[in-house]
Amino acid sequence: MIKSAVAIQYDDEELTGNIKIVLKNIPEITIVDNSNCEKIVLGECGRKIRWLSNKIIQDFPEEKHIGLIFKTSEELILHWFAVLDAGKEPLIMQYPTKKQSMIYWHNSVSHTISSSNIQGVICEAGIKSLGIEKLVKTIFFEEEILEADTSCDEIINGTFIQLSSGTTGFRKGMKFTFKELYSYIQNYNEIMDMKETDCIVSWLPLYHDMGFIACFTMPIFLGVKLVLIDPIVWVTNRSILFKTIADYKGTLCFMPNFGFEVMSKENLDIPITTMRKWVSGGEPVKKDTMVRFCEHLGANLQSISVVYGFAETIMAISQSNGIKSHEKDGRDVVSCGAIIPGTFIKIIDNQIFAKSGYSIQCYLDQISIVDEEGYIATGDIGFMENGELYVEGRKHDIMIQAGQKFMLNEMDTILAQVAPEWAGRGVCLAKDDEGTGTQTLLILLERADIIDSEQYRELASRLSQSLPVEHFELYFVPDQFLTKTSSGKINRKKTYEDFQKFKNWENFNKSIELHMHDEIKRHFQGIPFDLPIAEALDSLGLIILDSIVKKGDIKINKSMTLNEVVEVCMQKNRNQVPLRSDARKVISLVSMMDFSFVLRLTEEDMKFISNAVGMQVEFEHVCMPPAPIVAHDLIFCDFFLCRNYDERYSYYYECVQKIKGASLLLLDDHAEFAVGGAGTFPVMDTKFNRSPVSDYVVYRWQKYAKNHHLLPVGDVVHGSSLSPAMHLDAIKKITDYLNVPIFKVAVCEKYKQHTADWEYKDYKYNFNVIYEGKPDYSNHDKIVAALCDFINQNKHRIKTKDVVSVNNSPDYNDLWHFCSYAVNPLFIEQVINRFNSFIIHGFPCSLHYLQKKLTEQGKKFCFVPALNASGGFDPALEANYECVLQTGSWGTPKTSLPVLSLMLAGGPLFANLPPDFKIDQKILDFSFIALPEDIKNYLNNK
Structure with missing residues (x-):
């Protein structure tokens, strides 16, 4: 029987075998981060737990299985106890991380909710944008935890849910009772020998079996001191583990092998003298890693234990004392030690099967996973040698060649x-x-x-x-x-x-x-x-x-x-035969140049070029962001988009594909450096997560951005953060990646030092930020001639394109240069608060925050992308709205309504403003445009 003042087993006739947890006897739990620590005395939190418990009963009256998605925090721990106090069954679910695919996280959570019959979820407010409320009834917790009139002092016979590891697929839900957990702890502690004088220090996530069992429930049941570090904190500051062990005199620590590997390279500023056992589990253990780790700490290799865990038996199946290896088939395999009491294994065709008195019979989907003897296939292969288990790897981690x-x-x-x-x-x-x-x-x-x-x-x-x-x-x-x-x-x-x-x-x-x-x-x-x-x-x-x-x-x-x-x-x-016998080969010119400023080809130019190079030429202008963004887009579309493609991406993908399909690309220094240095540009997220700052970007009408309000724009960067070296490096990357030559035109004196080796140079423009004068096309013929020379010099590199019908007319059906900015949130809020209905002169992709906020507040709005023949709006439409917001389209509308331009639409910023509407002078000083970083700070502090 466990000797603990926390987990108590009833021995009277009526309640024999029942388990209760006495909160006042649980030692203080400490949560450490980079700047401070948070101490949780559960014996003093009974009224808070009961307040949460009452709220959970109110929010989820009929729901039994409740998921919790929080970082490692007081909120998570109190909610876990509160769900139990409410007579429900908690499951700590995976908190999303930056490095993880948001699609994979969302699908994983969705699978957990459906397969484990999770009927309600309580989440940290910080993950509101991830859409979990679309999957299940969800409460986003963002209030202060109050105190009830009564107190939760003990929990009797709780039942909780935990998940399998998920290494070979999505994790599956399993249900365990306090009684089963008590039996497991009693057996495993014969190996671990945890005492009330111990202190566990852990950065493991509580949504994994080793973190949840070994570093949360087990120390709580045994009355062992517990110091926790959120895994996201540890990832960003790994040395915090050594400092915390030294500060709190840690004696026990559980980590996977990679944790030992990275910690063997961390500076050891303070000697670690109190640790009596390091436990490695969760993945195959490398002897070399453990040797490096012990040498780094000056520790004895005997202080390392290897645990072989299987969540279906709660956690541990076996555990070693020290590091021992055995050679098999020319390979060194590390011992996972003796089987823990109460657990049984058998090995059939090298595959390990396990069972215990508390192992599950089925997951929460009720499909049996045991054989006729009650054993569960672990999915691992291994062997027994001298009474110890050696695990070679996953059954599916084998290649047979x-x-x-x-x-x-x-x-x-x-x-x-x-x-x-x-x-x-x-x-x-x-x-x-x-x-x-x-x-x-x-x-x-x-x-x-x-x-x-x-x-x-x-x-x-x-x-x-x-x-x-x-x-x-x-x-x-x-x-x-x-x-x-x-x-x-x-x-x-x-x-x-x-x-x-x-x-x-x-x-x-x-x-x-x-x-x-x-x-x-x-x-x-x-x-x-x-x-x-x-x-x-x-x-x-x-x-x-x-x-x-x-x-x-x-x-x-x-x-x-x-x-x-x-x-x-x-x-x-x-010698490959064309797809069609009547197909003709052409050179496909695709331009990203600012044709309002540098060059606009004519049909006569097309004929001239075709004659000069001895082959038919086609030309299309595509409005694209600067090269650093395009280089990222090419990688995103080739390697990641296949995981998430649907019709939302059609405009964006079409533009990127035109760049990919080019025989030769054209760009100029004004579009690349000037426009590319003054605008704000969207960056697709390879994890398919959308950043809140992306909702503050306005786009004019370039095809590339038509559906950007629906796409996973993970970051927004201002052109000022893109150095000339970054532009030049990206241009080279595009050339190398596509194996396509780029004809580069330099006409701006300001960028002369960066464009000295470009194909055409005529530095006739001198300006500060963006050239706003009348364009000078006097060098038109010279640029065309230089382009012909460049094509002839690079014919060996140019990939031709097979077409049935040659288009001899240059295609300019896109915006002349990429036009986008981030809008000052303070200005938007002021406008929304003043007016109640809006004509939005632009497209839905532009300033998505505006339509989200108006919808949230129930304010009327409509989109009008273009003005009527008179340069205004339908009078009947005007009569139903109070204000015009320009978010992308060109031209100043003829209207009596107040007009506020958020896109520099060729006219004044404001017109027809009512006398009582005063623009904040700070906004006027800095204009309506904001830097993305400032918006991020504003949102973080909001």
Whole structure:
């Protein structure tokens, strides 16, 4: 029986076996962050818990399963006890993190709500924008916790919900009672030997089994002192763990292997002398990591315990005392120790099965998960040796290539050793290869520069010398491509699904032959390309090569070298027959230049260019933001959009695709540096989260932004934060990424030092911010001639386009330059508060906050994108509205209504204002335009 003043087991006849928690006997819980600490004395919080409990009963009278989404905080802990006090069953759910995909988080939470029958959720107010209220009845808690007239002093026979780990898929709900938890703690503590003199220090999230059980409920039941750090705080300041252990004299700490790895590199300013046990679990433990960690701390390796956990048995199945390894099949496997009392395992075909007196029979979906003996498949493989359990890895973390098994976690280790500079940003996956009927090792590595061919070749060569497989595929992918679980582990299943989506998206409407030579180069890293393939490749390699070339109906023989095979594939592509016999090849010119300022081509120009270059030319202007944003858009559309594409993206995606489809791009320094330095620009979020500041951006009428109020704009940047070097670097990235030449026109004296090597230079404009005078087109013919010369010089690089009908007229059906700003929130609020109905002269995509606020306040508004033939509005329409707000369209309307321009629409900022409407002088001093960072600060302090 547990010896604790907190968790008490009844022994009288009527209540025998029942468990009660006595709140006044729970030691003080401390929550530490970067600047202060929060102390929770639950014995003094009984009235607060009862007040919350009463509120929960009022808000959720019939609902039983209640989810909680908070950071590690007093609010979370008090709500957890309050749900129990209300006679309901709490589940601590995953709090979203910046590094996690918002789509994945939303889908995961949605799955939890449906599969676990969560009937109500109480959330921290800070996640209001994530739309959880659309999934389930939701209360956003943003008030002070008051005190009730009565107090919650004890909780009897509570029942709670926790989730499985989710490493191989979405997490599933499980229900446990206090009685089952009591039995588990009684057994596990025979191994842990936690005492009231101990102090647990933990940064683990409470929505994971190790954090929730080992670092929350177990110490509470045992009356052990508890000091918690929110995981988001730890991620941003990892040294806080060592400082907190030293400050609070910590004795016990639980972490996954990666936690020990990163802490082995953290500065140790204060000696750690009070710790008696470090416990590693949640992922495979690396002996080298533990050795480094202990050497860094000057600790004994015996102070490390390895726990093998399985949430379906509440938490621990086995635990070691110290680090011990056993060699199997040439690999060192770390021992997870002896099976804890009360738990039983069996191993069938290397797969581990487990059961205990408190293990579940089914998840909350009521589907049985046990076999005829009551055992549950853990999904892990391992073996017993001398009474100790050795876990080799996940059943699904195995690659079988040509009958030989390889552990993917060991491949991960080799990748980390070969490329330590990208630790935690790479993953090894098993790719099913239909062509060979076996699996291929697929390596994905996150990099800022995904087109560094020299780095790619160098790393591929190093890997080929270190990996135990001869054939693998290596891909550089952009930052945040890999999907991680909420505990920070890479989710192989989801990442592989995303990779497949990316490949299907990449190959959409592309010819097979186009990629054969690239596929060969990718498959045979480190293999000599100048030897006959009979000498260079093994039998599996020959099968792989044959499966690739068969896609293009290419015949090869074993005397050919890989270089020769690649050349045959490339020749096949060059000789490829057009999709239609009547198709014609053209050079597609796509311009991002400011045609109101630099150059506007005519049909005569098109004929001249076509004659000069000896091929038909098409031209289209696309209004795009500056190069740093375009470079990001290209990566976003190629690697991430496939995860979330629908009709909302149609305008945006069409514009980006036109850039991708260009034979040659054109840009100028005014659009790039001047307009690009004065505007505010949206940045798509690869996690598909929308930032509140994005609702304050006004756009004119460029096609690119038509649906931006519906898209995941994760950040908004002002052009002043984009240095000239960033612009130039992005232009080079676009050229390299698309393998498309860019014709650059420089006409602004202000940027002369940055454009000295551009293709055309005539520095005739001198201005401060944006040129607002009359444009000078006197150099028109010179620019056209320079463009012809550039095309002729780069014909070897220019990719032609197959069209059935050539468009000889230049297409200028888009705005001349990208026009967007962020609007001062104070000004918007003043306008909304003064008037009750609005004609919005613009599009729904512009200043989305306005329509959201008006809808929230029940104020009438309508959108009028264009003025009528008289330059005004329909008189009947005017009669029903009080004010005109210009948020994007051009021209000053003829109207008697008050007009406020938020888009510099070619006229005065204000017209017809009523005498009692005074614009705040501070707003006039700084205009209606605001910097995104100022808006962010305003929203944070609001």
